[in-house]
Amino acid sequence: MEQQLQLLKEEALTKIENAISVKELNDVRVSYLGKKGPITDLLKGMGKLPAEERPKMGALVNVVRESVTESLEARMILLEEQAINEQLAKEAIDVTLPGRPVQTGNHHPLTRVVDEIEDFFISMGYEIAEGPEVEKDYYNFEALNLPKGHPARDMQDSFYISEDVLLRTHTSPVQARTMEAKGGEAIKIICPGKVYRRDSDDATHSHQFTQIEGLVVGENITMSDLKGTLDLFAKKMFGEEREIRLRPSFFPFTEPSVEMDISCFKCGGDGCNVCKKTGWIEILGAGMVHPNVLRMAGYDPSAVTGFAFGMGPERIAMLRYGVEDIRHFYTNDIRFISQFHRSEA
Ligand code: PHE
Numbered sequence: 001m002e003q004q005l006q007l008l009k010e011e012a013l014t015k016i017e018n019a020i021s022v023k024e025l026n027d028v029r030v031s032y033l034g035k036k037g038p039i040t041d042l043l044k045g046m047g048k049l050p051a052e053e054r055p056k057m058g059a060l061v062n063v064v065r066e067s068v069t070e071s072l073e074a075r076m077i078l079l080e081e082q083a084i085n086e087q088l089a090k091e092a093i094d095v096t097l098p099g100r101p102v103q104t105g106n107h108h109p110l111t112r113v114v115d116e117i118e119d120f121f122i123s124m125g126y127e128i129a130e131g132p133e134v135e136k137d138y139y140n141f142e143a144l145n146l147p148k149g150h151p152a153r154d155m156q157d158s159f160y161i162s163e164d165v166l167l168r169t170h171t172s173p174v175q176a177r178t179m180e181a182k183g184g185e186a187i188k189i190i191c192p193g194k195v196y197r198r199d200s201d202d203a204t205h206s207h208q209f210t211q212i213e214g215l216v217v218g219e220n221i222t223m224s225d226l227k228g229t230l231d232l233f234a235k236k237m238f239g240e241e242r243e244i245r246l247r248p249s250f251f252p253f254t255e256p257s258v259e260m261d262i263s264c265f266k267c268g269g270d271g272c273n274v275c276k277k278t279g280w281i282e283i284l285g286a287g288m289v290h291p292n293v294l295r296m297a298g299y300d301p302s303a304v305t306g307f308a309f310g311m312g313p314e315r316i317a318m319l320r321y322g323v324e325d326i327r328h329f330y331t332n333d334i335r336f337i338s339q340f341h342r343s344e345a
Helices: 002-018 022-033 038-048 054-091 109-123 151-155 173-182 223-238 291-296 313-321
Strands: 134-136 165-167 187-196 208-218 244-251 254-263 280-289 305-311
Touching: 002 022, 002 038, 002 054, 022 038, 022 054, 038 054, 109 187, 109 208, 109 223, 109 313, 173 187, 173 208, 173 291, 208 223, 208 280, 208 313, 223 244, 223 254, 223 280, 223 305, 223 313, 244 280, 254 305, 280 291, 280 313, 305 313
Parallel strands: none
Antiparallel strands: 134 165, 187 208, 208 305, 244 254, 254 280, 280 305
């Protein structure tokens, strides 16, 4: 039996040495030390031995068991360490490798132009006002001195929702709404927003586009305030050397009404393709708020005056960036949009 034990020990120790994974080693442990293993069997068989041999054999079996357990534990520590090292090596990150480039987005060119225009007017003390895109005929037309049947309504072909409700054709209804809400107080606002017209889409027309409205109402607001404001604006947006020119025009809600041109930023006024050889580029419509408009909104035209202007950021962006088709702004082709980076502004 002693010999048997010795063999068993050697066999176990060899298997332990040869185990190359934690799992294999565990199998060895179970097969030798487990409840059904040979060592347990030997201990169980002790009862059959003569009484005087039992202590000696018992001690021997214990020695073998301890030695197998010890080498099992030692091997286990080694194998576990190896396993951890292997995993660490596998998961190692090379911090010296160049990173993958991160795709960054950029602002839509139209958003950039609107932001810039807003920044300019906010710096001049204007506040931003907003109004609904689905608008009442009253605010879109009537309160702006365009009663039903007025021929100038044809200037802005409209999408009607019902007889009295339409998609606003310009941001001017926000003038009427703001005046009505302010109840006689002084006003200095701009209103950026979407507007809608029943136009066929082409390179220069879109059924939906953007406008920025401006309105200043107060005591002693004059045409020269309007002109000074527009002059500063033109220089800010198109360069310090820009001149502006006001041409007489017509809008039912302003009197007098003007159209503002800037001297061509490409040729400086000599005449080129951008200014169609005239040296001037039309930018926006403006005028002094019509007394009827003031009166309808509850202001006293003999006590206060005001000026208003309205412009199209698409047109400004097209001129600025040389975009030849307004539809580029809405199709959102990433190849188009990604051309406009902050640094190029
Ligand atoms: N609402 C006018 C338009 O859409 C622009 C405008 C606004 C003109 C304010 C004068 C004053 O054409």
